[in-house]
Amino acid sequence: MRPPTIFALSSGAPPAGVAVVRLSGPDAGPLLEKMIGKMPVPRMATRAHLKNIDNGNPSAHISGERIDDALVLWFPAPNSFTGEDVVEFHLHGGRAVIAALGDVLSAQANVGMAEPGEFTRRAFENGKLDLTQAEGIGDLVHAETEAQRRQALRQTDGALGELYENWRMGLLRSLAYMEADIDFSDDEDLPDNLVEQVRPELVRIQGEIEAHLADNHRGERLRDGIYVAILGPPNAGKSSLFNELAKRDAAIVSPQAGTTRDVIEVHLDLGGYPVVVADTAGLRRTADQIEDEGVKRALQRAEQADLKIIVLDGADAQGPDAATTRLIDEDCFVVLNKSDTGEISAAMKAVSDTARSISVKTGEGVKPLLDDLGAEVARRFGLQAAPGLTRVRHREALQACLLSLNRFIENKSEIPPELAAEDIRLAARALGVITGRVDVESLLDVVFRDFCIGK
Numbered sequence: 001m002r003p004p005t006i007f008a009l010s011s012g013a014p015p016a017g018v019a020v021v022r023l024s025g026p027d028a029g030p031l032l033e034k035m036i037g038k039m040p041v042p043r044m045a046t047r048a049h050l051k052n053i054d055n056g057n058p059s060a061h062i063s064g065e066r067i068d069d070a071l072v073l074w075f076p077a078p079n080s081f082t083g084e085d086v087v088e089f090h091l092h093g094g095r096a097v098i099a100a101l102g103d104v105l106s107a108q109a110n111v112g113m114a115e116p117g118e119f120t121r122r123a124f125e126n127g128k129l130d131l132t133q134a135e136g137i138g139d140l141v142h143a144e145t146e147a148q149r150r151q152a153l154r155q156t157d158g159a160l161g162e163l164y165e166n167w168r169m170g171l172l173r174s175l176a177y178m179e180a181d182i183d184f185s186d187d188e189d190l191p192d193n194l195v196e197q198v199r200p201e202l203v204r205i206q207g208e209i210e211a212h213l214a215d216n217h218r219g220e221r222l223r224d225g226i227y228v229a230i231l232g233p234p235n236a237g238k239s240s241l242f243n244e245l246a247k248r249d250a251a252i253v254s255p256q257a258g259t260t261r262d263v264i265e266v267h268l269d270l271g272g273y274p275v276v277v278a279d280t281a282g283l284r285r286t287a288d289q290i291e292d293e294g295v296k297r298a299l300q301r302a303e304q305a306d307l308k309i310i311v312l313d314g315a316d317a318q319g320p321d322a323a324t325t326r327l328i329d330e331d332c333f334v335v336l337n338k339s340d341t342g343e344i345s346a347a348m349k350a351v352s353d354t355a356r357s358i359s360v361k362t363g364e365g366v367k368p369l370l371d372d373l374g375a376e377v378a379r380r381f382g383l384q385a386a387p388g389l390t391r392v393r394h395r396e397a398l399q400a401c402l403l404s405l406n407r408f409i410e411n412k413s414e415i416p417p418e419l420a421a422e423d424i425r426l427a428a429r430a431l432g433v434i435t436g437r438v439d440v441e442s443l444l445d446v447v448f449r450d451f452c453i454g455k
Ligand SMILES: Nc1nc2c(ncn2[C@@H]2O[C@H](COP(=O)(O)OP(=O)(O)OP(=O)(O)O)[C@@H](O)[C@H]2O)c(=O)[nH]1
Pocket: 233, 234, 235, 236, 237, 238, 239, 240, 241, 252, 253, 254, 255, 256, 257, 258, 259, 260, 261, 280, 281, 282, 283, 337, 338, 339, 340, 341, 358, 359, 360, 361, 362
């Protein structure tokens, strides 16, 4: 059993100018009163001397001793983040100050440290937000780029939950019709064959869910990072370009062919988009086992990548070999490097109409390449007017929903209406799992596991 009243440091790692400790649960109010000797006006910042509580225990802190000169905020239930009585202590952000308050609070009966995500979990359990909003808060806390922040904030606002809830309501309406049909099939006042009547609405929802799923994993990519792989033959300058993107010497560069043997990653903020760029081993046949493993990994990366940058030595008269040529498709930027060393060979010119000439050495063409890469990322993964799918969890539930919905729609009238109705019920349930409208107890640990303490 979790203690009814929980607390945690909700701000960043100490020492800091200010530390915010949150306390939530039925004992929050009485404890605050004991510590500052009065109840502050709700939701008004109040300066107060925090004092140790005398609870009869001989503790390290002398009863009544001052802990800090602090600011306190009192949010009585239900108008608080968790929906419970909540106190926020704004302390001086030193480790000892935070520890002293923690000692006082944990010495009280029925008060304990919060687990990761527990405040948000209580907010969910008290109906303050649905599961997609709770997940949005987790994403907002972890957002590192502009686009991630916008997407998370929109989800926190409830836009995504609303979309799923509207579909679920549509299904439940149809279900109600169906059930009326089943219960009162002898009643002459009801129109015939309600199954056929609800079909258009269900087909509409089916179409909308399909369109929502066919989104190129846009929202998930935005959350997790867009994968860009740098690929090509040895010595073309892949690692040189990679270092240029990373703005540091992240990979070894050398005139020796076969320098890079592993996949090396850097995380970039490209115009607000989270991009994971990978440098890879040069593609060639080799007797060297380690390098050969590197080539395998490079090809794997090529498959997983959302976008590829194929780097070639523009002056190479041979042109790219088959392994590299095979990778060129519509997800590629073909780059002819080393433009400083001479003319582009005829074989390289023939590789692609959209190939561009650059020189990592002189910097020529590098900035335009980056700009175009950023523009392409924005075009493919940018925010749309409609809220996007952001998690595998949602995708799986939507697929389960579609499965049941498709079964219903494909069924002809010979299926007993009771069975047909069950498919709608299952479809609605799958949607309810996303927002947490149906019993999802088993799921909560998974959802809140990735939160930090104090959130
Ligand atoms: N002249 C010239 N040399 C370059 C340019 N870009 C890279 N180089 C040189 O080309 C050589 C190979 O560069 P790397 O970046 O290590 O090439 P790579 O494609 O990563 O090679 P592997 O890791 O062996 O597959 C190094 O000596 C670089 O200094 C360029 O634009 N112009």
